[in-house]
Amino acid sequence: MSEAVVHEDHHEHHDHKPTGIGRWLFSTNHKDIGTMYLVFALIMFFIGGAMAMVIRLELFQPGLQYVDPLFFNSMTTMHALVMIFGAVMPAGVGLANWLIPMMIGAPDMALPRLNNMSFWILPFAFALLLGTLFMPGGAPNGGWTMYPPLTIQLGDAFPFLIFAVHFLGISSIMGAINVIATVFNMRAPGMTFMRLPLFVWTWIITAFLLIASMPVLAGAVTMMLTDKFFGTSFFSAAGGGDPVMFQHIFWFFGHPEVYILILPAFGIVSQILPTFSRKPLFGYESMVYATASIAFLSFFVWAHHMFTVGMPLAGELFFMYATMSIAVPTGVKIFNWVATMWRGSLTFETPMLFSLAFVILFSIGGFSGLMLAITPVDFQYHDTYFVVAHFHYVLVTGSVFALYAGVYYWLPKWTGHMYDETLGKWHFWISTISVNVLFFPQHFLGLAGMPRRIPDYAVQFADFNMVSSLGGFVFGVSQLLFVYIVIQCVRGGEKATNQVWEGAHGLEWTLPSPPPFHSFTTPPKVTDATAHS
């Protein structure tokens, strides 16, 4: 009882919300910071999306129509950087901020001030990066992979690109450290590791990938910086270095990075499918081990991005087999998702629809990835639209769809209102149809040999490009519907219950909707019965 009194004190002390701009600038609150992350991600999603629209507009017809080739290349480069570092990663961190403390029964993140800085770095880093669009020599245009020597030849944008990457890396590492410290140290009594919701598990593993890979990227771009300005020879054969060395170091970061983008998505889908199947997740433990294996293997497969670069044969074979072995734990996950739905009592609310589409469309992207993993055929596919189709299936219909599913799923919890289910379904169907019109034909374009990152193409590719562009425009415009649905939901709507969804289990659903400013001021006791579904 005396303890409870202490909590009352504590509660009163902290539950008055700070107000005004200071609430956001100086925030140490995981929900406010989570919201800022998510809003920032959405804004960047539209900036990156606008760049994609420029790309699809130029590719609508063969020939050079609207933009000059240099600017086109800036668009492909910046689209990727904005979407990866500005949209998908921050959206994942935003969800982690909102959900991890609630899911593990903590009052907040372990290191709230660090959390604030992780977020606020993002707009400043993107000011550095997006500012390059207005610089002499143009914005970065050598591809988001920044290969030397091409990228070293950039104009004034070069140091801004490098420092933006450093800055974003600092943000990611601090965010990841926070996630790990939170989960390791802030779990409520009884919340053992094997009772953690799968979203929390996927985020611990993502955080580990971030801490292990972002510093390597920082090292790679630092070497590029000193090569340009201080006369080092890391990537210059004349001095004994090798431009291919950059590719090795970059992809040592780059492949774990793709799992940084997708693992939180796996976690989201693993929360949603059981809820709307009204069955516990099939194979919880195997899900945890599969996620960990995927993350572990991701450090030994990087050179599958470089099969055509002239590696020794032993390297080609090693990286081919290692890459294909990742299909095993990934297959375990897909199997478990399907088995979760098997004989479930399914309903198809918007989060479930997006999750279902995720399982199917991500698998398509996974299979095309398997094709790309086969060294001899990759010689044909490398740097074609087949690669573009592959990673957009895993990133858009994979990561982005899962993020949409997650937002629809937890939005009633965050705002206290239900969103408009009819509009949500419209958003789903328009997006799902148009995204396939957008990306599916790109498989054929790639197999027929259309190279990526080129503003013009042979007339034989005209039809599929036009179809793809039309799908792209519809997909782009239809995302405005999502903004409308979210704003509408924030402003009002049917009151959400604590549990929100009939089949939802887990600590976050025991809190009121919307939850109090600090989630759990008294640690809840967790037992098998109250743990994950």
Place this chain on the structure above:
Amino acid sequence: MSDSHSTYFIPEPSRWPIVGTVALFIAFLGAAIMLNGSAFGTLILGFGFAAIVYMFAGWFADVIGESIAGKYNKQVDVSFRWGMAWFIFSEVMFFAAFFGALYYARVFSVPWLAGEGAKLITHELLWPEFIYEWPLMVIPDLEAFAASLYNEVIPAWGIPAINTAILLSSGLTVTFAHWALKKNNRSGLCWWLAATVLLGFIFVFMQASEYIHAYDELNMKLTSGIYGSTFFMLTGFHGFHVTMGAIMLLVILIRSIMGHFSALDHFAFEGVAWYWHFVDVVWLGLFIFVYWL
């Protein structure tokens, strides 16, 4: 300090993170403008650095104040420990990138340029004179590197070996300081810490004189091909970390003299000690792979 998990500590809204963000932004902006050839950038960079120092001072002052006021419980202490441990791991991975570059150059790119394996044609077409040896004494493109050719590199068994001894003994002295602290032996704590700081700065001084020797007498520079690049970037980043670590130790020494820390509660001391051991271990890697083998 309470051992209980049942009361949580959550800091009040703080201005330091946004100050730090803006400070870093100014520093990056200034550095980029400077590198693009404008002296004005150097001014901005200097201002950014000053702001970073201001942020660290203010942020840590807040944390130290909260710690002394007894606001932290065991849980906060453990959060800090996890934070520091994983931060050090991220630093390890940063060094791993540069060690990776060193191994790649030694095992692949330099032998290939000398014609090894399937790369004979590269060798014949580009620089047929070039031969493989390590330490690399010839640079493939001799004309382009005419200003930074060298005949000698820093041998392992001179200053580097002495520096190894210095850094290893500083690892011992910091441990003795920790033992003294745990036994509440305050003077032992301060003296052993002072010895550690001193050893740290001696190391930096020796490293600096080694650099001067390399530049002035050997003509072995950062611009001396891949050998110079890997040598100076690896030892340079390490030297920077030693300097940072020594400054951190100095702060801990001053705090110890002021009577901070207790036998049971001294995370800041331990965090810095971990950092110092990390710097130590990286040096061993450098000594073996950069200087010795």
